[in-house]
Amino acid sequence: MKSSLDSRFRKKILTAAEIEFVQSSKNPVQTLWSFWACKETAYKIRKKHCTDVSFLPGRWEVCLAPPDKRYTDGEIAVSASQKVYLRLFFNDDYIHCIGTDEFAMRGNIICGVAPMPEPKDGNGHEASSYVRSIVAQKLGEFLSVNPADIEIKRKKVNGELQPPRIAAGVARSGIDISMSHDGRFVAYAFLS
Numbered sequence: 001m002k003s004s005l006d007s008r009f010r011k012k013i014l015t016a017a018e019i020e021f022v023q024s025s026k027n028p029v030q031t032l033w034s035f036w037a038c039k040e041t042a043y044k045i046r047k048k049h050c051t052d053v054s055f056l057p058g059r060w061e062v063c064l065a066p067p068d069k070r071y072t073d074g075e076i077a078v079s080a081s082q083k084v085y086l087r088l089f090f091n092d093d094y095i096h097c098i099g100t101d102e103f104a105m106r107g108n109i110i111c112g113v114a115p116m117p118e119p120k121d122g123n124g125h126e127a128s129s130y131v132r133s134i135v136a137q138k139l140g141e142f143l144s145v146n147p148a149d150i151e152i153k154r155k156k157v158n159g160e161l162q163p164p165r166i167a168a169g170v171a172r173s174g175i176d177i178s179m180s181h182d183g184r185f186v187a188y189a190f191l192s
Helices: 007-013 016-024 028-049 103-108 127-143
Strands: 062-064 071-077 083-090 095-100 109-115 177-182 185-191
Touching: 007 016, 007 028, 016 028, 028 062, 028 071, 028 083, 028 095, 062 083, 083 103, 083 109, 095 103, 095 109, 095 185, 103 109, 109 127, 127 177, 127 185
Parallel strands: none
Antiparallel strands: 062 071, 071 083, 083 095, 109 185, 177 185
16 A cells, blocks of 8 residues: 555546545545546456457546445546446445446446455465356346356466456356456456
């Protein structure tokens, strides 16, 4: 989190209005990383449609509504003709942002955050495998299929990993999914 105190870092990733908002915030570190999560979410959504898009967070301004008890909604104009619609969840332990490029779909996103289990007998869980197992379980419930039949794959194109996809063979294998892990938490989202 030390980099969040560096003004050069803030100038690189935030707009002038966002920098001012962070500086006047009651919790500047959480506010900065909330903006970052929103911008990273917008980039991932754009990357699904346009593989050669650049991540230029300082050019995208996050507009957030006042938060309610669980989350806040917002948007980012990523181009003159395209917006990404966001939902930002945050508390003292984590920040999690989900989004879609279709406003009406924001309410159709199924998502969650889970803590990594405590290691047993010195054997820790590998975060990527753990979040995949959670996504398979949640998709199994949603699709009424056995989670063991759900395989999540990521292809490489020109040496770069692409977004995760459900392997063929499962009904509705084209469901858009997202998985992440950081520190003690894993997170997922998919469109219903």
